[in-house]
Amino acid sequence: MAITSITVIQDNKVDSCPLLSVHNPLVFIVEANYTSTAPDLLYVNENIARKVYSCIPYSDPQAGKRQFMFIADEIIRGLMEDFDDVIIGDGENKHVNNRTLDLTLRFYDPDTPTTYVEIDLTAIHATRQFGESPSINSIFENDSETYIGVVGFPCYVYFYNDNASNVLSVVVET
Amino acid sequence: MSEIGYYKYKLASVPETGAVITFEVGGTGTKTCTIVPQNLCTGKRILKYLNRDGQYRFYAFSKYYEEEDKPREIGMVNNIVISILNSKAASKSVGYKSDRIIRLVSEPVSTTDLELLRDIYTSPRVYLYVGTSTDTENDWVLVSVRANKSIRKEAKAKFSQIDIEVTLPETYSITML
Numbered sequence: 001m002a003i004t005s006i007t008v009i010q011d012n013k014v015d016s017c018p019l020l021s022v023h024n025p026l027v028f029i030v031e032a033n034y035t036s037t038a039p040d041l042l043y044v045n046e047n048i049a050r051k052v053y054s055c056i057p058y059s060d061p062q063a064g065k066r067q068f069m070f071i072a073d074e075i076i077r078g079l080m081e082d083f084d085d086v087i088i089g090d091g092e093n094k095h096v097n098n099r100t101l102d103l104t105l106r107f108y109d110p111d112t113p114t115t116y117v118e119i120d121l122t123a124i125h126a127t128r129q130f131g132e133s134p135s136i137n138s139i140f141e142n143d144s145e146t147y148i149g150v151v152g153f154p155c156y157v158y159f160y161n162d163n164a165s166n167v168l169s170v171v172v173e174t
Numbered sequence: 175m176s177e178i179g180y181y182k183y184k185l186a187s188v189p190e191t192g193a194v195i196t197f198e199v200g201g202t203g204t205k206t207c208t209i210v211p212q213n214l215c216t217g218k219r220i221l222k223y224l225n226r227d228g229q230y231r232f233y234a235f236s237k238y239y240e241e242e243d244k245p246r247e248i249g250m251v252n253n254i255v256i257s258i259l260n261s262k263a264a265s266k267s268v269g270y271k272s273d274r275i276i277r278l279v280s281e282p283v284s285t286t287d288l289e290l291l292r293d294i295y296t297s298p299r300v301y302l303y304v305g306t307s308t309d310t311e312n313d314w315v316l317v318s319v320r321a322n323k324s325i326r327k328e329a330k331a332k333f334s335q336i337d338i339e340v341t342l343p344e345t346y347s348i349t350m351l
């Protein structure tokens with residue numbers, strides 16, 4: 001048995017949006033191309049806690065190919081920080097540390113670790129319902145939003161930054 | 175330089191006319207946030223809750239509210255009676271545990287507001303404002319929310335009412351324990 005290559009079948013992304021809701025079912029499916037006998041084991045690790053997990057054999061779509069799935073939502077939720085609110089100063093635009101987590105999943109052959117495929121994603125404390133994909137495009141693309149603000153009281157508004165080289169500024173019109 | 179992820183901007187005070195906040199990247203407008211003003215009745219019954227997008231939102235409730243305390247006596251202990259002339263009673267109370275529930279109402283609530291507010295019923299983090307005029311860590315208390323009914327409808331009258339129960343954290347009291 002030898003896995004010759006691994007490809008991604010389902011990465012849960014829509015229109016290349018890497019932002020995935022971690023409070024919804026998140027199942028990643030990869031396909032191992034092999035020679036000789038079908039592999040029973042495919043491992044996956046993540047770059048945060050650096051733990052290793054075993055994928056579940058899912059289907060054999062044709063000879064020489066076996067698909068494996070990894071049910072990731074509970075595991076990724078366990079890696080994320082709590083979502084308590086943090087008070088910031090008036091007029092301050094601050095990064096929210098505990099709401100998102102960048103991570104990389106590496107699916108690899110345990111016998112030949114150099115045969116692998118990686119999925120980069122950003123897990124977010126958000127949720128979507130059946131019929132809505134776990135990919136949070138509306139947040140990633142910064143769709144316009146309406147907020148209810150109590151007169152005379154503070155209000156938070158949010159922005160998703162997808163590039164560390166971006167220079168951010170805020171304009172307020174009243 | 176910036177970090178990848180959510181950024182939160184705090185508008186110090188929402189004006190009566192509302193506000194439009196634009197996030198710019200490199201000087202180019204990227205996201206527009208429209209703040210619709212909600213007038214605050216005296217009493218400052220404000221809740222802050224985590225919504226489905228991982229954002230904290232605010233909502234003010236009417237100054238007309240109802241508070242209920244539910245005390246439960248922990249128990250009694252015997253009082254050693256030396257003299258029936260001086261001893262007040264044969265037993266003494268150990269103390270009380272109590273839960274405090276506040277019932278809040280908001281009306282009229284438009285269908286749009288109802289849609290924005292729906293996540294409060296299932297939010298794991300809801301805070302009640304207990305301050306006077308500041309917004310610091312000490313001005314918020316973590317509470318739990320229960321609604322008598324969480325029905326949203328497109329009513330002919332276009333406005334409806336929200337009733338919710340807010341349970342405060344355990345009330346500490348003086349006890350013999």
